[in-house]
Amino acid sequence: MPADLSGIELRQLDTVVLTTRHVRRGEALFRTHDVFQSLYAVRTGSFKTIVMHRDGREQVIGFQIPGEPLGLDGVCSGTHSCEAIALEDSTVCIIPFAQFESLCRESRRMQRHLYYLMSSEIVRESSLMMMLGTMTAEQRLASFLLDLAARFRARGYSGAKFNLKMSREEIGCYLGLKLETVSRMFSRFHRDGLVEPKGKQIHIVDAQALARV
Amino acid sequence: MPADLSGIELRQLDTVVLTTRHVRRGEALFRTHDVFQSLYAVRTGSFKTIVMHRDGREQVIGFQIPGEPLGLDGVCSGTHSCEAIALEDSTVCIIPFAQFESLCRESRRMQRHLYYLMSSEIVRESSLMMMLGTMTAEQRLASFLLDLAARFRARGYSGAKFNLKMSREEIGCYLGLKLETVSRMFSRFHRDGLVEPKGKQIHIVDAQALARV
């Protein structure tokens, strides 16, 4: 997970990350109001995180792929404010927060890394709010695809071809759109030669044009 | 700022908060890409924080009233990812981050408080995304007013009557709506007897009904 830590710190982290956990497709790693005890890092598979309104409305607030952190929302109140659901059979590293906290007190770099993770999440959510607040349906889907592409690339996968494990409905729930609208936008991108969607398999043909949308 | 710190820690914090700064209405406390050096706490007045897209689009991601923190976005990259603009002549406490960080290494409670602040911001933004992604214009304005009311109450002001320092346009920019839509929703709430808006002075008449919207 931590790209900017030295070998020493990584070994220290290994002493804390004693266990991994398997989560089956559709199951929850944690739910809203669960007691917060650990941070997690996706090891294999993928997750969505959702917040639920009392009336049952859901908002997907993020998708996590291997290497990305989960659970930072729980630090402030001691209970989780969202829930993390596996999009496919997945495994996570468990990082017990109490132990991680001790490690942070010993290692300034580890401490900085935790700050980095939390602040990054704040910045990520800010740009998501920008998307939800100012963009058209077309722009939202374009920026979603480009963001995913960049993250896959950053983790060593192809940024041009990847598999969407989430449904159109989940994408819509993330982008503040209905599933039909998401589907129509995919069709439009396909018609315009920007993207080649074969079901869940996505091939980004013209990233430049996507960025200009 | 910190509600859960002891007298000792508050005195320690006082040694770090050496200076305050005045910011005139319309001026920036910090701008996007400014080097991050300090956290701030609003002392008097109020601010908006905005993120800017390259094409000039703006999204207001928060309004800050006295007692609330500013600048947490800068921790991860060392530069600010948003800008903070004063909505009226205001003052802030300056908390140099390097010194605050040292203090956190000495005091576990101070450390926890920083975690708390960052994680709270993550949770706050999550619920904002829920609003932007799932709510109608009417519901957005209602939840905005109730949120503000709760925050004023938490800081010891009246939750039923308060002054909106931000314009209809800024509210719209925060709620993902146009200023005309915001104005229409105010008119509707007025017509229905939920809110008594006298220009920028807001009187919440029926908070229960607002919550049911």
Added chain:
DNA sequence: CGCTTCTTTGAGAATACTCAAAGAGCGTGG
């Protein structure tokens, strides 16, 4: 291989937006 779930597409409806103009409020300067 059949059933269920997901996706696509169409048609019509609703919400929010755009453009426009009048009215109110605020700050500034005489």
Added chain:
DNA sequence: CCACGCTCTTTGAGTATTCTCAAAGAAGCG
């Protein structure tokens, strides 16, 4: 202190984007 001008707010009318409802087609799973 009042008047002027500017900005902000309100309201209306028409438009556009997205949503809703519906149905057919495709894909995935057991």
